[in-house]
Amino acid sequence: MNSLPIPALGVAHSGYIPAFLGRHPDAVDYVEVPFELLRHDPSVIEVAEKKPIILHCASLSIGGSVECSAQTRGEIEKWVALTQTPWIGEHLAFVTAERAEAGPAAEAYAPGEPYNIGYTVSPPMNQITVERVARNFDHYSSKFGVPILLENSPLYFKVPTSTMSQVEFINKLCCLTSAGLILDLAHFYITASTFAFDALEEIEDLPLERVVEIHISGVDFQSGGMWDNHSKPAPRLIFELLKKVLMRANPRAITLEYNWSARFPEDILLDELSLTRTIVASRG
Amino acid sequence: MITRGVESILARSLLDPDFLDALMVDPNKSLSSYSLDDTTRREFLSADFARIRAFSGFICKVQHNYLWESFPATRKLLAVYGLEIDLFSRYRRIQLSQKRKHEERRESILRFIEFLEVDLSSKRGAPFRLMRELLKHERATWETRLSLGNIPAQTSTEASMCELNWSRFQRLTPVLCGPLAIRKFCYDPIPLAHLVVGDTFDYGKLPPRSPRILGYWGDRTTCQLRVLTLDRLTAGVLCWINGRRSVRKVIDCVRRSAKDALKPRDFRGLFEDMVEARLLSLRGD
Numbered sequence: 001m002n003s004l005p006i007p008a009l010g011v012a013h014s015g016y017i018p019a020f021l022g023r024h025p026d027a028v029d030y031v032e033v034p035f036e037l038l039r040h041d042p043s044v045i046e047v048a049e050k051k052p053i054i055l056h057c058a059s060l061s062i063g064g065s066v067e068c069s070a071q072t073r074g075e076i077e078k079w080v081a082l083t084q085t086p087w088i089g090e091h092l093a094f095v096t097a098e099r100a101e102a103g104p105a106a107e108a109y110a111p112g113e114p115y116n117i118g119y120t121v122s123p124p125m126n127q128i129t130v131e132r133v134a135r136n137f138d139h140y141s142s143k144f145g146v147p148i149l150l151e152n153s154p155l156y157f158k159v160p161t162s163t164m165s166q167v168e169f170i171n172k173l174c175c176l177t178s179a180g181l182i183l184d185l186a187h188f189y190i191t192a193s194t195f196a197f198d199a200l201e202e203i204e205d206l207p208l209e210r211v212v213e214i215h216i217s218g219v220d221f222q223s224g225g226m227w228d229n230h231s232k233p234a235p236r237l238i239f240e241l242l243k244k245v246l247m248r249a250n251p252r253a254i255t256l257e258y259n260w261s262a263r264f265p266e267d268i269l270l271d272e273l274s275l276t277r278t279i280v281a282s283r284g
Numbered sequence: 285m286i287t288r289g290v291e292s293i294l295a296r297s298l299l300d301p302d303f304l305d306a307l308m309v310d311p312n313k314s315l316s317s318y319s320l321d322d323t324t325r326r327e328f329l330s331a332d333f334a335r336i337r338a339f340s341g342f343i344c345k346v347q348h349n350y351l352w353e354s355f356p357a358t359r360k361l362l363a364v365y366g367l368e369i370d371l372f373s374r375y376r377r378i379q380l381s382q383k384r385k386h387e388e389r390r391e392s393i394l395r396f397i398e399f400l401e402v403d404l405s406s407k408r409g410a411p412f413r414l415m416r417e418l419l420k421h422e423r424a425t426w427e428t429r430l431s432l433g434n435i436p437a438q439t440s441t442e443a444s445m446c447e448l449n450w451s452r453f454q455r456l457t458p459v460l461c462g463p464l465a466i467r468k469f470c471y472d473p474i475p476l477a478h479l480v481v482g483d484t485f486d487y488g489k490l491p492p493r494s495p496r497i498l499g500y501w502g503d504r505t506t507c508q509l510r511v512l513t514l515d516r517l518t519a520g521v522l523c524w525i526n527g528r529r530s531v532r533k534v535i536d537c538v539r540r541s542a543k544d545a546l547k548p549r550d551f552r553g554l555f556e557d558m559v560e561a562r563l564l565s566l567r568g569d
Contacts, residue, residue: 094291097288099292117298121291157335158331161324223341260349
């Protein structure tokens with residue numbers, strides 16, 4: 001990664017990516033690969049023969065109160081070494097939660113085990129959570145030998161006991177830690193839609209100088225709300241946000257995350273890569 | 285404020301549909317057993333549980349991204365018509381009830397597809413008609429491809445078939461050379477699926493009806509799926525072939541069920557054509 005341009009341009013791994021890289025070897029600089037995918041299918045690491053890998057992760061549950069198991073930490077450590085990733089991207093979210101806290105009538109779900117949602121969920125945005133995430137961040141940062149970057153989660157509803165906006169939360173977190181950030185522009189747009197604020201205006205209030213990686217993907221509107229969608233092209237606003245962020249931020253990597261459909265249209269991916277390069281080049 | 289409790293309640297509401305339903309009906313009662321402070325309880329009482337339910341459906345949707353591989357047109361239509369969140373919210377209960385059984389991917393796919401078929405069967409209107417057609421096409425394609433690898437070797441056709449007299453020919457047993465699924469359509473699903481997946485379908489205008497019968501054949505000689513357009517008689521004959529019925533029995537069945545006035549001997553050419561196309565083999569008696 002050290003020899004790559006800044007910012008480097010990458011794509012998230014999906015079934016179509018190896019063939020895409022075969023047809024367009026110079027289209028991207030790296031491939032983002034989720035730890036959970038490598039854990040499930042170790043052969044995915046073969047993509048490293050073509051491009052450097054950046055490891056992404058949704059297992060640390062850094063926004064929660066249940067510690068990630070030693071086994072999972074050990075496996076992440078193994079894949080950090082094997083992929084030679086420059087950092088681990090992790091969601092500012094929780095995946096597991098204590099079952100004992102859920103009261104006496106809790107479902108007899110995996111007795112003795114914490115709840116495992118299998119998907120990242122934003123914790124309440126309040127001072128207690130900020131402090132806990134900061135402690136978790138410091139704790140895990142000493143484990144892997146590479147930095148952990150924290151990614152803004154999309155907020156789909158106001159989590160009870162939240163007392164601050166996500167932007168305030170991230171600012172406070174950055175005061176308490178040295179964390180670098182992944183700024184997912186689609187997630188930010190979704191949060192703006194949920195809480196009815198102007199994404200283009202509010203993004204200025206993020207600590208953009210901490211942004212190390214940027215994510216680009218799509219969104220859609222269904223059932224009265226906006227949702228993350230890694231199988232749809234990014235709307236124009238995402239690129240407007242990118243332009244704005246690049247006026248202040250100096251990210252090392254920009255990842256196009258179209259990894260939910262095995263059939264994302266190649267021409268659209270190429271167009272978006274080209275547009276991203278143009279925006280990067282035009283910032284001067 | 286008990287933040288850990290908040291996360292536990294949220295996690296439970298995303299994993300336990302009964303609990304979430306109870307929260308939506310009477311949050312006060314559902315939370316009565318939790319030791320929450322007043323602020324936390326008040327915040328939960330005014331929480332947007334409908335949105336949390338939709339989020340649970342969204343998680344379910346994302347956890348079914350693998351459907352894009354074999355059911356791209358179906359997934360695309362669900363997305364285009366904005367049906368995914370609602371559909372997967374309703375499917376979430378079934379998904380979670382099966383999750384602990386560690387079922388195979390093909391079982392998970394089948395379970396969802398059957399749910400979707402039932403769901404679509406009760407809906408009226410052109411978008412749902414289109415979805416039913418493409419789902420039928422993609423399911424037949426998927427199932428035939430899956431079956432292609434599980435077919436035992438078949439005996440080859442008697443070399444001297446054309447020399448057989450009619451009486452002996454009728455005693456032969458036709459055996460399909462590979463899996464075959466026969467489906468009826470109101471539209472030709474193949475170009476439609478291409479247009480939908482390629483984002484070039486005009487959603488404002490459904491194509492004119494074009495009824496047809498398609499045979500999804502897992503061709504053993506090439507190990508490829510072949511989709512055949514079948515006439516009614518051929519489809520009728522193929523439907524009755526089960527690897528045990530003789531030619532005579534198959535012809536009897538077709539003649540009884542169809543209104544074609546074909547004489548039994550008229551079927552011989554059809555059988556011979558299917559043998560030549562390697563769709564069938566004929567076992568000796």
